[in-house]
Amino acid sequence: MDTLSQLKNELQEEYQTTRKFFEVYPDNKNDFAPHEKSMKMMHLATHIAEVFEWPNTMLKTSDLDFANNDYKPKQLSTKNDLLNALDENYQSGINALENAKEDELNQTWALKNNGQELAKWSKYGSIRHSLNQITHHRAQLGVYYRLNDIPLPGSYGPSADDHNF
Numbered sequence: 001m002d003t004l005s006q007l008k009n010e011l012q013e014e015y016q017t018t019r020k021f022f023e024v025y026p027d028n029k030n031d032f033a034p035h036e037k038s039m040k041m042m043h044l045a046t047h048i049a050e051v052f053e054w055p056n057t058m059l060k061t062s063d064l065d066f067a068n069n070d071y072k073p074k075q076l077s078t079k080n081d082l083l084n085a086l087d088e089n090y091q092s093g094i095n096a097l098e099n100a101k102e103d104e105l106n107q108t109w110a111l112k113n114n115g116q117e118l119a120k121w122s123k124y125g126s127i128r129h130s131l132n133q134i135t136h137h138r139a140q141l142g143v144y145y146r147l148n149d150i151p152l153p154g155s156y157g158p159s160a161d162d163h164n165f
Contacts, residue, residue, distance in 0.1 A: 003105055007127055008097045011055065014134045015090045018048060020153035021138055022086055024145070025079040034147055041144050046076050046085065048137045053089035054130040056096035058109050058123055067114035097127075 022045065030042035039047070050073065057064065076082050105124035110117050121129060142152050151161035 002102070003124060004097055004100055004102055007055070007124075007131075008094060010131055011052070011090070011093055011097065014131060014138075015052060015086070015094075017153075017155050018052075018134065018138055019083070019086060021141060021145075022049075022079065022082050024150060024153065025082055026148065026150055027079050029144075029148055030077065032144060032148060034144060041141070042076060042082075043073070044137060044141055044144065045082050046074055048134060048141065049076075049082060049086040049089055050074070051089075051130050051133050051137070052086060053092045054133075055093040055127050058126045058130070059096045059100050059104060062108065063110040063112050065112040065115065067112075 025045060026041075030040065032041045033039060038044075074085060076085055105122060105127075107123050108120055109123045109126040110120040112118060138155070142155075145152055152159040154162055
């Protein structure tokens with residue numbers, strides 16, 4: 001089985017769907033959040049865009065330690081910024097998958113906090129988890145859109161907002 005080509009295909013499909021969602025992103029709603037414990041809309045969308053890079057990080061490292069890294073989320077402010085970040089991160093993720101070897105997927109990768117292991121998967125499992133994160137957070141963004149009367153693009157088929165459905 002060619003697992004890498006399947007992961008590339010799935011990342012590409014999620015990219016195309018996410019791009020449709022970002023193309024209707026409302027620039028005037030960056031600070032919208034449906035609840036005080038919810039992320040603001042632009043923070044959520046930025047996070048989704050950043051997940052597309054994760055296959056690159058996961059294939060090049062053995063872990064991510066939240067307490068011991070230089071990561072700082074990008075500060076995006078416009079739909080155009082968001083689309084550019086998505087494109088850049090997707091390219092990084094897809095390139096990593098194109099250059100990977102099948103046996104690399106069996107190596108382990110972990111999430112840690114100050115050395116304490118929070119979760120551990122094979123690199124294949126961690127990349128699958130990141131694809132699930134894209135779907136999960138894009139669904140959250142869809143709820144934000146719905147609450148703001150922004151028509152939803154279809155994800156895995158037509159949405160209730162598609163005129164032909």
